[in-house]
Amino acid sequence: MSDRAMSVVRAGALTTVQDRGRPGHAHLGVPRSGALDGPAAALVNRLVGNPPDAAVLETTLTGCALAPRSDVTVAVGGAPCRVTVGGRPAAWGAPVRVPAGAVLDVGPAIRGVRGYVAVSGGIVVEAVLGSRSTDLLSGLGPPPLTDGTVLPLGRERPPHARVDAAPQPAPPAELVLRVTLGPRADWFTPDALRAFTARTFHVSSASNRIGLRTEGPVLERARGGELASEGMVLGAVQVPPAGRPVVFLADHPTTGGYPVIGVVRRADLPAAAQAAPGTPVRFVAVRRR
Incomplete structure (x- = not known):
């Protein structure tokens, strides 16, 4: 495998690969699937220079930790959380450069439930029916992440967004x-x-x-x-x-x-x-x- 890949150090409670899903297959008994918080997934993709339909990671409550094999740009959004790179604090809701071998740690959600992690080039696991999304009901797509999983990445498409931070809706109090x-x-x-x-x-x-x-x-x-x-x-x-x-x-x-x-x-x-x-x-x- 090329160095355009990323290893899962800590998978968290439930981390899955998601994109815009696979609509149009209900007559075959196949759910739509895709990121539950679509706007959050699209935003982190935009921050790293990916197209909006690139696959991202969706975390649940406890976050995850990842180690890229080459230098990558990442963005974490959705549920607010603490982010570190190599043990040092990093920005949430903004592009962050992660050197090869450094651990990106996406902490537990401070508020809300689901976080989104976009990586420059996108996650390029095999597509099924036109989507890379994990579907928990039908079992289509890649299985939920486990420790040690290696995720292939696409070719980086610079430049990423030049912003300090991007506004995101707060998780609902009601x-x-x-x-x-x-x-x-x-x-x-x-x-x-x-x-x-x-x-x-x-x-x-x-x-x-x-x-x-x-x-x-x-x-x-x-x-x-x-x-x-x-x-x-x-x-x-x-x-x-x-x-x-x-x-x-x-x-x-x-x-x-x-x-x-x-x-x-x-x-x-x-x-x-x-x-x-x-x-x-x-x-x-x-x-x-």
């Missing part, structure tokens, strides 16, 4: 999700529909890349039985028999049999990627556009 009711809102009682858009839920620690699970009010159904499986979309709010809403994220299944009470606006989903367990969640009903 997650407000705009939702269009339906298509199965008629499966719920009037009291449940009022509770869905008037009461406060909280992010569950059981949330993952498949869905943001909630704790709080139980939404009562108006009818018994279950639906036949039907297609699911990104942002669908499915309500299992326990009555607590689940917002489908990038690795969601393409079909499901629990009723969908509403669909979250796609523009609100990046904030959901950064909502830590316990974060208050409110669903705000909006008209279909």
